[in-house]
Amino acid sequence: MRLVRRLALIAGIGLTVFSLASEPALAQRRGGTLVQITQPEPPSLGSYISTANPVGQVASKIYDGLLEYDFDLKPIPSLAESWTVSDDGKTVTFRLRSGVKFHDGQPMTSADVQFTFMEVLKKVHPRGINTFAEVTAIDTPDAQTVVFRLNRPAPYMMAALSGYESPILPKHVFSQGDIRTHQNANRPIGTGPFKFVEWRRGEFVRLDRNADYWKPGLPYLDRIVVRFIGDTGTRAAALERGEAHIAGFGAVPYNDVKKLEALPNIQIVTRGYEMLSPVVELMFNTRRAPFDNVKVRQAISYAIDRKFVIDNIWFGFGKPTNGPISSNFAPTGLYSADVTNYNVPDGIERANRLLDEAGFPRRADGFRFEITHDITPYGEEWRRFGEYTQQALARIGIKANLRYEDVATWLKRIYTDYDYEVSSNHLFNLADPVLGVHRAFHSRFIRPGTVFVNGVRWSDPRADELMDRATIETDPKKRAELYAEVQRIVVAAAPLAWTHEISFATVLDRRFRDVIVSPLGLFSSFDRAWRE
Amino acid sequence: MRGMRLVRFILTRLLQAIPVVLGVVVLNFLLLQLAPGDAATVLAGEAGGAPPEYVEQLRARFGLDKPVLVQLGLYLKNIVLLDLGFSFRNNAPVLELILGRLWPTLLLMGATLVISVGGGVILGVVAALGVRTWRDHLISIAAVIAYATPLFWIGLMLILVFSIRLNWFPTSGMEDVVAFHEGWARVVDIAHHLVLPTITLSLFYLALYTRLMRATVLEQRGAEYATTARAKGLTERAITLRHVLRNALLPVVTMAGVQVGALLGGSVVVETVFAWPGLGQLAYQSLFARDFNLLLGIFFLSACLVVIVNIIVDVIYVLLDPRIRVGGQS
Numbered sequence: 001m002r003l004v005r006r007l008a009l010i011a012g013i014g015l016t017v018f019s020l021a022s023e024p025a026l027a028q029r030r031g032g033t034l035v036q037i038t039q040p041e042p043p044s045l046g047s048y049i050s051t052a053n054p055v056g057q058v059a060s061k062i063y064d065g066l067l068e069y070d071f072d073l074k075p076i077p078s079l080a081e082s083w084t085v086s087d088d089g090k091t092v093t094f095r096l097r098s099g100v101k102f103h104d105g106q107p108m109t110s111a112d113v114q115f116t117f118m119e120v121l122k123k124v125h126p127r128g129i130n131t132f133a134e135v136t137a138i139d140t141p142d143a144q145t146v147v148f149r150l151n152r153p154a155p156y157m158m159a160a161l162s163g164y165e166s167p168i169l170p171k172h173v174f175s176q177g178d179i180r181t182h183q184n185a186n187r188p189i190g191t192g193p194f195k196f197v198e199w200r201r202g203e204f205v206r207l208d209r210n211a212d213y214w215k216p217g218l219p220y221l222d223r224i225v226v227r228f229i230g231d232t233g234t235r236a237a238a239l240e241r242g243e244a245h246i247a248g249f250g251a252v253p254y255n256d257v258k259k260l261e262a263l264p265n266i267q268i269v270t271r272g273y274e275m276l277s278p279v280v281e282l283m284f285n286t287r288r289a290p291f292d293n294v295k296v297r298q299a300i301s302y303a304i305d306r307k308f309v310i311d312n313i314w315f316g317f318g319k320p321t322n323g324p325i326s327s328n329f330a331p332t333g334l335y336s337a338d339v340t341n342y343n344v345p346d347g348i349e350r351a352n353r354l355l356d357e358a359g360f361p362r363r364a365d366g367f368r369f370e371i372t373h374d375i376t377p378y379g380e381e382w383r384r385f386g387e388y389t390q391q392a393l394a395r396i397g398i399k400a401n402l403r404y405e406d407v408a409t410w411l412k413r414i415y416t417d418y419d420y421e422v423s424s425n426h427l428f429n430l431a432d433p434v435l436g437v438h439r440a441f442h443s444r445f446i447r448p449g450t451v452f453v454n455g456v457r458w459s460d461p462r463a464d465e466l467m468d469r470a471t472i473e474t475d476p477k478k479r480a481e482l483y484a485e486v487q488r489i490v491v492a493a494a495p496l497a498w499t500h501e502i503s504f505a506t507v508l509d510r511r512f513r514d515v516i517v518s519p520l521g522l523f524s525s526f527d528r529a530w531r532e
Numbered sequence: 533m534r535g536m537r538l539v540r541f542i543l544t545r546l547l548q549a550i551p552v553v554l555g556v557v558v559l560n561f562l563l564l565q566l567a568p569g570d571a572a573t574v575l576a577g578e579a580g581g582a583p584p585e586y587v588e589q590l591r592a593r594f595g596l597d598k599p600v601l602v603q604l605g606l607y608l609k610n611i612v613l614l615d616l617g618f619s620f621r622n623n624a625p626v627l628e629l630i631l632g633r634l635w636p637t638l639l640l641m642g643a644t645l646v647i648s649v650g651g652g653v654i655l656g657v658v659a660a661l662g663v664r665t666w667r668d669h670l671i672s673i674a675a676v677i678a679y680a681t682p683l684f685w686i687g688l689m690l691i692l693v694f695s696i697r698l699n700w701f702p703t704s705g706m707e708d709v710v711a712f713h714e715g716w717a718r719v720v721d722i723a724h725h726l727v728l729p730t731i732t733l734s735l736f737y738l739a740l741y742t743r744l745m746r747a748t749v750l751e752q753r754g755a756e757y758a759t760t761a762r763a764k765g766l767t768e769r770a771i772t773l774r775h776v777l778r779n780a781l782l783p784v785v786t787m788a789g790v791q792v793g794a795l796l797g798g799s800v801v802v803e804t805v806f807a808w809p810g811l812g813q814l815a816y817q818s819l820f821a822r823d824f825n826l827l828l829g830i831f832f833l834s835a836c837l838v839v840i841v842n843i844i845v846d847v848i849y850v851l852l853d854p855r856i857r858v859g860g861q862s
Binding site: 033035040041043044046124126129180181182185186200201202203204206225227228229230231233234237238240241243406407408409411412413415416449450451 | 567568569570573574585586587589593618620621622623624629632633636684687688691692695696699702703704705706709710712803804805806807808809810813814817820821822
């Protein structure tokens, strides 16, 4: 019988967090204001209803989750101090920490957890609707115990319980009125290390230290102020001058990152994105000729010089790849390098050969056919990536015309109208392939009008079946085997050409320490961050 | 008698403005329908993808599933009741969002108007009085340069020189978010933050007014009334200040009226560069997010403001030049 029982006790892992509290130097760590730049300004602070990146960057300081994660993506206790998963994987029991209070002074109990998952995340959270689809009920035998009842096993669920992904809300506040337009979306009340004080639109969000935080002695900082600066040049200037102290997720473009790195007061951190793992991909409209031909898609994948792209467009902040699953999943065994390798020195020759075989000979003007390439409307490097793609395609005899539209128009074109030939994008792997990878090519995710899903409209029964099995497989080894085969199939068929994993660069003022201490980076609570 | 007529004039103009503003609202509404994609798509896009159930939920909530004419009807009904609606994206009432941005906008606008009109008038007169001297040349050349330089570039250069190199002013924002000053210290702090954006935003119009003022002063000084005054034995100084200036101000007032309208929307660049929390940025963001309720609210407010400024300009005309009568035939 397989052992799927997992038990983590506070005595073991919790110690790593609290051992700091006994150090004598502690008193000196208290105090200071961290100014974080978040770009763009979040539309709201309701991280239970919006997974937009800026929302998470702010709300993760205010809300805790049941769990936190270490850099190996393993869960560690947070509001839940221990947990067990039943042998059949269909019952998950969490023991909640006692004495935890919300910012309004009310105690956090199992009723709040039950409300959060059943009434909020399962119903209105953009990803929660999927992640917790198997959860049929949550029992609360007592105030400190919650029991998740699942229809089928959902191993990925355990990776989605951070304060960023699944914030625990106070039932007594959010059960009043309509959760979708709740007034406390923008006046959040959580259990986290920082309390919401004020949001001046267009300017800043101010968060002050929660003196009653359940981790003794934490947080160290007095305050976090999140500022919104629309101009990239000004953002870099504010960091250079020490007016602001941290900015990540491309808030500072890579060329400025390189410039700031040279300054004595600034360091560049690339850790802290391991639970997001964006992978850049070229998308092919696989139901439109000539991209219904696998050889054409493979040819284009061969034509992209990954190293050149990373070095020249992403300023070295990236890693070449061939497949959809990020190498950040290597510690969990889900990443496989055993796939078709498109990143070869003779890529151009192979590509030309494939296109000849596919029946697209070069015409008199040297081109085989002409297409339109839709550039990803997310800023400078994407524009340059589009221009590079144009040149790479010209090398194999495909004439590409570039089209650049604003985000809303582009989203509609790619994911609603499917009126495109080739485009590019980067999908986050998130905490588990079920959450971040399936959506790109599982046929269940061919859904007109839904963005960041299977916009290439590729479908393969074998791949679908493997993914469905991996979804409910609780044995890590078997799960890894299933994903290895998925990766082999999908990379060979190339409905998308995965080119590289992006490393975001966080610009950080050297005076601040222990800021990026989790794979969620800027999406974590900063409870241990301190200022020299 | 004149006071009565002025009041009647203002009331008539306000009444006439109502259909204009409503027309603007309808036009804006219909124009925005032409933009591809809707708020639900953008929200889902920002969320990094969402299930279709969620997107449909959003559409129904935003009322985007209703026919366009029904949406327009509802919107007009609400506007008449002065209800600007709810910004689902920002999870807040539109009016609250706009009012929050109004005072920084007015502050920046006011400071800019004072600097550009005041400075422009003074520089223009100085240049005209010393026509074809070094003063005139210096001012005219500076004006041409300021007139021709792009705003964002000026802004970034000012930051580079005065914030980073000289460390005199903060790079951006409206106040110090580490200190959070209170009372007078806060006023000083805000004024400190206001300097660079105001200079950046003022320069273009300052140059414009300088050139305008110089040209009109020169023209007016050749007018018959100036010759008469000269014949009366008044000094050049007295002629300029008493008689010429008053007449030369009229075109500047007209331009200032236009500028107010432009400032409301045209300060997007400066607001972005200096992270100033004004209406321009809000409008810009809401356009890209297809947050039409908010955008329409801002348009509505701008339309009202432009109408009001136009009336004020007309009144100033009357005060400056008694020959201009209000209320048509007399």
